[in-house]
Amino acid sequence: MSTGITRPEEEEETESQAVGAARAAGESAYGQARMNETEIDAANEASQRRARRAVEDADHTVELKVFRYDPEVPEKEKPRFDSFTVPFAKGMTVLDALMWARDHYDSSLTFRHSCRQAVCGSDALFVDGKQRLGCKTQVADLADDGVPGEVRIEPLPHAEVVKDLVVDMEHFYDQMESVEPYFQDEDTPDGLNEQRQSRENREKIKMSTRCIWCGACMSSCNIAAGDNEYLGPAAINKAYRFAMDEREGEDLTEHRLNIIEQEHGVWRCQTQFSCTEVCPKDIPLTEHIQALKREAVKKNLKFW
């Protein structure tokens, strides 16, 4: 197991960091830690010992090979893989394993996560060569025999890496928001009356409304990789969700079809199904894209 990142040497400190340190040591009320150096070292060693013991005592361990990169830290400027040995327990997810490694070996190991239950969409990762949510992936399922061995964890491909497993999501968000993903009908009933919607129509949009904005689909898509302006499966699915919702009037549906028919819209999709395969919410993305293509054709025929 490799150890994590060590603090840059004193002489490598940038000038501004040194200034900051001086200020902190000077007037700052935050001051120095209360333990002395020897005590701090002893405490940190004791933590490491506890981690080692947990590994030794475990019936099984899993070996994480994790992608590391940080443009600001000299040792991490060049991308590399670190390995972490983590005690395995039944029910352990890839996210659990990552958190264990971070909390016991290297607190600089960086990844997004929050809900731990596949609803927040924070932790789409490239695990053993496939886009998956870390929290929804059982470590045991990654091995044929249920006994975990090695797990390779990388950031989502086709996205800019910010640090370690964190990628820049801005482009994904821009695409999502470009399809006007909001209800626009101003003509809603008065008072406590809801708009009526048939069960069939609700059923039709149901799967499309489950998207958690994780970006797995976009990362798996070859077309999106080659055409940065392509809306991508998630944004088109979002457009589907609104275009198919009977509560918005027909004029709006037409407006929405125009949006997805643009140059970098639905017609780019070559039905490779990679998005559908990786979607953690089982959304039939390719089907939805095809359905929009059909609607667009219908609309165009009407106006001929």
Next chain:
Amino acid sequence: MTNNATMHEHDVIVVGGGGAGLRAAIAAEEEGADVAIVTKLHPVRSHTGAAEGGINAALRDGDDPTDHAYDTMKGSDYLGDAPAIETLCETSPEETIQLEHWGMPFSREEDGRVSQRPFGGLSFPRTTYAGAETGHHLLHTMYEQVVKRGVTVYDEFYVMDLAVTDHPDPEERECHGCIAYNIKSGDLVGFEADGVILATGGDGQAFDHTTNAVANTGDGLAMAYRAGVPVEDPEFVQFHPTTLPSTGVLISEGVRGEGGILYNSEGERFLFERGYANNDGELASRDVVARAELTEVNEGRGVNDEYVDLDMRHLGEERIVDRLENILHLAEDFEGVDGLEEPMPVKPGQHYHMGGIETDENGETCVSGLYAAGECACVSVHGSNRLGGNALPELIVFGARAGYDAAGRDLGEARIDTGPSARSETETDLDTPVSPGALDGAEPDAVADGGALATDAEAVVEDALERQRERVETLLERDGINHAEIRSDLQDAMTQFVNVFREKEGLQQALEAIRDCRERYQNVAVADPSRTFNTDLLHTIETRNLIDVAETITLGALARDEFRGAHWRKEHQERKDDEWLKHTMVSWNGGDPDIFYTDVILEGEEKTYEPKVRSY
């Protein structure tokens, strides 16, 4: 400078982009304010997305907001305030229909109207739902409206502290903004605003086992507390009886509703066989089932000494797949268990914090310009026990009110008094083994350490910015220990001593453990030297907030020697209305916590609610 300190100005700043924050921002925007959301997670990643069950709203013939209010007051075990409860129940219908008008995909009846279902403690099936993913749809629908309105969102900005004047009396203080850390760039940013609304959600991470997200660290509660706002009824924490042992993921009450059975390691259906709930069995109320499960484990009848088994196999594959499909996925994905083939392991887990930042029914705290809404707040609608389906309406009703009020709409004078001046009584003889609050000579907190009184808004924000800059520099530069073990020890102590079973000695031990964590925290440092996406730094700061949160919970729990709602005391297993029909307030008081009490308001608009025995 290492930190490119920048300043932004808006009329209103909303801290948090969950259900409460989004609704507040939309309201402020409707009112014509320049509003921005500052949030550590992108809004759609907020934990509101995890809510399953639904939104309580009296929408139908035969139902009435007054019935909803009555149910809520009873559920609160008479510790909710009538003005807050009545506002909730009267406004929830229009707010719920507003969501529908914004396109929220509710489940539908044959006639195309939104579906409602029965829920525990409700006298009418008024829980309005969208599949088993109501929270997800509520969150996304409101975020869509935020996009539509072009509200500025600073996402992945971690708010570190509030910018509050340092008047000695909290009620004279003014909030002029907040300080945030741009997670991606490492820059510190000052936000100057006339109104700041805290909507930072729950604090389940104070416990070892919780249905809450990793990001639910009580940041807003801790910041408001240190700025002088009392934390109201902190001891009231809801524990859910059926959560998965390895992650805390919630297994809905629906499983028991459909006929799922709980067994101990001896194969006994213990709720009946051991006499915990001879009538209702598995369907007894959440607190009863949770206590029964833990008793079994403590007495050696737990499975693997840790949990009990929830078995639904006898329901048959067809019925399970039809009605509980989602549960099969959860058990499989998060516990590696096939619910069709084997029982599912479950144990109680922290679920919801009834207590929180004290506000009036307009969302305002005793510090002028500072508001709170959602789970971080305590306006008090839930009192000592929250009914399922009452948190989501709280987000939209009180989120909107805080947004309107902060943006200048006149909502009328609040009936709930806030701040230390609302005190009816002071706690004077609490037997604490260690003194809680700040350590001697500790780091300065939200309120400045005796410098000149800055009242000019910009100066207040700049001072606060400078303090946070120093804090970050110090944590990054000094040598020290990592926060993770401190956090985990804190969580263990809370789960051991401040869980569903509470007794004096244990609570005192918890206070000692919390004190120990506070002392060790003096030595933390951030090992990651990077300015880019430094989650080590953020988690370290969160841990400090958790220490304060845990301490308020434990102080309140030690003070209240009665059994009410979710708070159970071994030595005092009855509700004591003569003595305890009052709110607990824990105030930071410059680092020397002041515990006092205020009256519960049981007088509603038209009637007064009389405390009755809470039985179902």
